[in-house]
Amino acid sequence: MRRRIRLTGRRQLQRSCVHVEIRKADKGKKIVGLSLAEADAFQGFPDSALVRLRLNENKLSETLEFGTIGAMRAAAELETPVFSAPSCQLRIVVAQGDRKGLLLASTDSWTLRTDSDSGDNGEDGILLFQPMDIAPRTWKLEVRDTELPIVYVDKSVPDSRTWVRHDPVFVSTVLPAIIEQVFEKIIASTPDEVEWMQSWLRWAEILLPGSPIPDVDDEQDAKDKWLDDLLIAFCAKHRLLERLIAQVNLGRTMS
């Protein structure tokens, strides 16, 4: 069993130890609610320690205060109105004395959705989807610094979260393009330093076992070939062409 050892004594909290959600309030304001999912999650911390939630998105940063361990507040108002799916990290911090500012505990970062039907604990694998007002575009990929890539689907598309996962046309035509774009970014980056890129590389290893991703300095031909092989393997594994043809034929039959 692997154990994380931290010389500073900082405790690693599971993100599932809290429920975090964004709610819409009056006058376009947004409220972030935070509650404990595990009653003993904060056991052992001093009552005076601060409970803070740090949000980052698109070069915007905001830290929300949820009181102290001994007197936690359930909600805080979001001052940055344009957050759509910020990265989020819970931090427990010493409030006073010589050790003021010392981090006692933190979670890994996760993506906090602002759409009402998401909740915050849903596992989405390595790609996130979220309805958003992006009309006239139908979908838009956002590859982010430290958080999982997210695909926005225009909010006018009914039940878009289900649609992107199950619609044969979207899955067979758009998804490969998304995968291609994400891996183009990964190939041009230093994936060893980015957690989500490591997750994507583990996924690629399943499709292309024994074929490591090209290095950023490799020839462009080698990069193109690797990416092409990956997409071929993905389409073959999920029989995307067959699914698309079946859908097209179904449309013809019904019309």
Place this chain on the structure above:
Amino acid sequence: MKYSQLFQFTGLGLQAFEKVFLGQLPESELDLSQTSLVAPVSDTSAFEVRRFVTAKEMASSLIEAIKPSSPYQLLSNIGLWAWLTFVLRDELFEVNNEGRRLVREMPRWFPSDPNNWQKAQRHLVRMPVLLLASLGDDADHLLCGPPGILPEIREQLTSQQDMFNATFQRVARALYFDTGRGALKRGAGGKNGGTPRRLAKVRRQLDVTWDLDQLEFERIIDTLPREFNRFKPGANAPATS
């Protein structure tokens, strides 16, 4: 030139803007009075194109013009930032002896999607506005140069998502900005020990031990390794250039 409010390029206008900056269309062909190319941005104020000594001065003027809207709301308005780049082109990009404008790489003049974390920070108009709006005077070290220059320090200290933190940037300002001269300290643009490139890495280390928001910036400066000593306030180091 003074405009009664801010404008944005339409889709067609954006295409023409791109062609102009790629040298495929003469600047004179982009007629800003054509409604097919340009549309007003509602809830914005007058803006005058003039000589700006620093990027901060330019950003300050633009923040006023953006009111009563907010820069955050307009962050994704590619047409607006492109229009501003075009009307400010003489302030941002020199013209060489052959009459060719030196626009350098595309992200400096074409506003990338704000979510494009590798390119969006390089835009010469939008980024200074965002920095000043978010950080105020704590962005002095990032905005003290001429608006047409993309300094190394801005590249280094805006490259990570969570660098847009007032405390961290206050530390950087104290280290690298010479308040008396209103300019960067000598060596602040380098790659050696104690420079912004190193500060970006040290920040990541500090962030897993401390909640930087909770610390006074003087204490963070005290915590920094010796390599930063030459930049610390009060150091005799290369204080000025």
